[in-house]
Amino acid sequence: MLWIPFTLFAALMQAWRNAFQKQLSQSLGATSVTLARFILAGPIAATYLWLLYRWQPQQPLPDFSVPFAGYIVGAALSQILATALMVRLFQLRNYAVGVGLAKSEAILAAVLGVFFFGTSLTLLGWLGVLLGGMAVWLLSGLHRAAGAVSPMTLLLGIGSGLAFALTSLWVREASLLLELPFPFSAAWVLLLVIGLQTLLLVGWLGLRDPASLVGLARRPGLTALVSLTSCLGSIGWFSAMSLESVALVKTLGQIEVLFTLLISAWYFRDKLARHDHLGLALIVIAAICVMWA
Template sequence: MFSVATLWIPFTIVAALGQVARNAMQRSLTGALGTWGATNIRFLFGFPFSVLFFVVVLAVSGDPMPVPTSAFWPWLLLGALSQIVATGLMLLAMNDRSFVVTTAYLKTEAIQTAIFGFVFLGDHLTALKVVAILIATIGVVITALRPGGEKGFAELKPTIIGLVSAAAFALSAVGFRGAIITVSGVSFVTAASFTLVLGLFVQTAVLTVYLLARAPKILQAIFGLWKPSMLAGFMGAFASQFWFLAFALTAAANVRTLALIEVLFAQAVAYYSFKQPVSAREISGIVLIVIGVALLVAA
C-alpha cells in the first residue's frame, strides 16, 4: 500500500505512460501542422480537459476556490513559458532523430532538474538519490548513442537542440512545483489541478496569439484536424494532471528521475509503432535506467 507521501511514485508512472502516448501523437501531426502548430495542440485541446479535471476535484474534495499569492505567478510563468519552448524544441529534434534517441536526450533533464531545484527551491537530495540520478542518466546516454553513420551524438545541432529542450523542461518542472507549493488552504490535489488549469490557459493564450499573428493558416489546419488533436490534447492534460500531482508531493528531481522509465515505454512505442529495432547497446542502457530508478524508489 502507498502512503500519501509515496503516491508520487504511481502518479509519475501513470504520467510517463500518458506522456509517451501524447508525444507519439504530436509527432504524427508535426508534418501537417509544423512544429509550433503541433506544440499548440497539447495546450489548446488540453485546456478544456484540465478545467473538467479541476471541476471534478473541487466537487469531490469540497475545497474552496484557491486564491493565488503574488509568489504564485512568477513560478507559473516560468513553468508555462519554459514548457512551450521545451515542447517546440522536442518536436524539432524529433524531425531529425529517432523517437527513442530524442526521448533519451530529453531525459538528461533529470540531472538539470536536480540542479535547478536545489538552486531555486532549495530541494535537497540524499547521496543515494544523487547516485540514482547519475546511474539512470548514464543509462539514458548509452541508450542514445549510435555507432558509425547512424544518427547519434556526433551531430552537434540536433544534440544541442535536444539538450536545451531538456534544460527548458527542467526549468518548467521546477517552475510548476514552485507554483503548486505556494497554493495554500487546500489539498495537494486541488493545488495541483488549479496550477495546471492556469498553466495551460497561459500556454494556450500565448501560442494561439502567436499563430494568429504569424501563421493563421496553421491555426485553421489545427481545427481541421480536431479529432486526432482532441485525443492528443486529452492525453497531454491527463499526463500533466499526474505530473502536477507528483510535483505537489516531492522534489521535482525525484519525479523527473523516476520518469526515466519513459525511455522504456518509448522503446516499446518505437518497436511496435515505428518498427525501430532495439540494439544490445540500448538494452544495456535500459538495464542502467532500471537500476537507477530502483535505487531512487528504494531511497
C-alpha cells in the same frame, strides 16, 4: 509513496503524446504541433478541477500572489519553448534519440534544484539520478549515435531538457505556494498553466500564421489525441511533483524511455538495436534508488 503511481502514469501518457506529436509534426510546423498539446487540454483540466471540488466541496479556493503568478508565467513559457524544441528534434533525428536527448531534464532539474530552489538530495538520490541518465543514454541509442549527432541536434536536446527542468521546478514552487491540500494545489496550477499557454499560442498563431490553425482543424483526431494524452500526463506530473522533489520524480519518470522504445518499435516500426539489458537494468536500479531516497 503516492507520487510513484502518478509518475508512472505520467510517463506512459507522455510517451504516447510524443508519438502522436511526431506524427503531427510530419505535416505541421513546430508551433502548430506545440499548440496541439494544449488546445483541448484546458477543458479537460477544468473538468478535472471541477470533479475534485464535487468530490470534496469543503475545500477552500486558493489565494493567488504575485510570486505565484510569476511561477505560472515562467512555467507556461518554458514548457512552450521545451515542446517546440522537442518537436524540432523529431524532425531532425530518430524519434527515440530525440526523446533521449530531451531527457537530460532529470539531471538538470537535480542540479538546478539543489543550487537555486533549496532542494536537498541524499547520496542515494544522486546515485539514482546519475544511473537514470546513463540508462537514458543507453536505451535511447545515444551511445551508438554519439558520433553522428550534430552540434545543432545536441544543442536542441539540451535546450529542451533545460526548459522542461525549469518548467517542473516552477510548477512545484507554484504548487507549494498555494498551500492547498493534495491534489487541489496541483490541479489549480495545471489549469492556470495550460490556460495561459493556450491563450498565448492561439493569439500568436492567429496573428502570425492563421493557416496553422486551419491545419490543426484538418487533423482533429490526432490533435485531440495529443491534447488528451498531454493533459493526462500533466495531471500525473503536476500531482507527483507536488508530493516529491522534481529530481526524484523525473528520474523515476525516465521509464518513459522504455515506453518510447516499445512504441517506436510497435507503432512506428522503427528499426531498433537488439534489446539493451544493461540500460534496462540501470533504469530499474535508478528507480529503486529514488524510491528509497
